Amino acid sequence: QVQLQESGPGLVKPSETLSLTCTVSGGSISSYYWNWIRQSPGKGLEWIGDIYYSGSTNYNPSLKSRVTISIDTSKTHFSLNLTSVTAADTAVYYCARLAQGHFKHWGQGTLVTVSS
Amino acid sequence: SYVLTQPPSVSVAPGKTARITCGGNNIESKSVHWYQQMPGQGPVLVIYYNKDRPSGTPERFSGSNSGNTATLTISRVEAGDEADFYCQVWDSGSDHPVFGGGTRLTVL
Numbered sequence: 001q002v003q004l005q006e007s008g009p010g011l012v013k014p015s016e017t018l019s020l021t022c023t024v025s026g027g028s029i030s031s032y033y034w035n036w037i038r039q040s041p042g043k044g045l046e047w048i049g050d051i052y053y054s055g056s057t058n059y060n061p062s063l064k065s066r067v068t069i070s071i072d073t074s075k076t077h078f079s080l081n082l083t084s085v086t087a088a089d090t091a092v093y094y095c096a097r098l099a100q101g102h103f104k105h106w107g108q109g110t111l112v113t114v115s116s
Numbered sequence: 117s118y119v120l121t122q123p124p125s126v127s128v129a130p131g132k133t134a135r136i137t138c139g140g141n142n143i144e145s146k147s148v149h150w151y152q153q154m155p156g157q158g159p160v161l162v163i164y165y166n167k168d169r170p171s172g173t174p175e176r177f178s179g180s181n182s183g184n185t186a187t188l189t190i191s192r193v194e195a196g197d198e199a200d201f202y203c204q205v206w207d208s209g210s211d212h213p214v215f216g217g218g219t220r221l222t223v224l
Binding site: 035044045046047049050058060061094098100101102103104106107108109 | 117147149151157158159160161164165170202204205206210211212213214215216217218
């Protein structure tokens with residue numbers, strides 16, 4: 001059974017870069033699209049972007065200028081960098097695997113707070 | 117980009133049937149997927165391809181999609197079904213997934 005686990009700092013200062021890693025276990029990172037999704041407190045789900053195992057990426061236009069997603073297939077993880085963060089970026093960040101248009105496998109989520 | 121509209125809340129008495137809608141332009145042309153999010157937890161897929169249930173989803177959960185509305189139906193609602201529910205489709209126009217705003221199901 002595929003499992004995903006987010007890791008990274010829980011607190012980031014305004015204007016700095018948010019960096020998270022998603023470790024994939026129980027299955028190959030090859031094939032599939034690997035995604036980042038976030039949920040601001042009390043709000044709905046917002047898709048951030050994805051990366052195919054080959055390295056091709058696709059980002060939410062509203063975040064595209066600040067987002068980079070990368071993948072390390074040899075180490076079975078992929079990462080999110082979000083630059084110039086503000087309080088509006090405070091959210092629970094999830095990684096998830098996309099297959100046939102839906103997300104069956106999710107990480108447990110990690111709360112990132114942007115505050116000085 | 118494609119927009120999905122859900123009612124913010126739905127309330128139902130135990131044992132009754134809850135229907136949660138997801139509206140979108142000609143949504144019947146798309147595959148709709150549904151997620152349940154319990155308080156303090158991450159989303160869990162409960163319906164995919166409009167009406168298919170992953171293993172682990174009770175048979176009380178069913179889905180349909182017609183015209184401009186997809187519907188998640190929960191029969192014989194239990195207190196443990198209280199959660200937020202999100203619909204999701206793939207927007208081929210923008211080539212990315214789109215989520216509805218979510219519906220909070222309250223069991224009275």
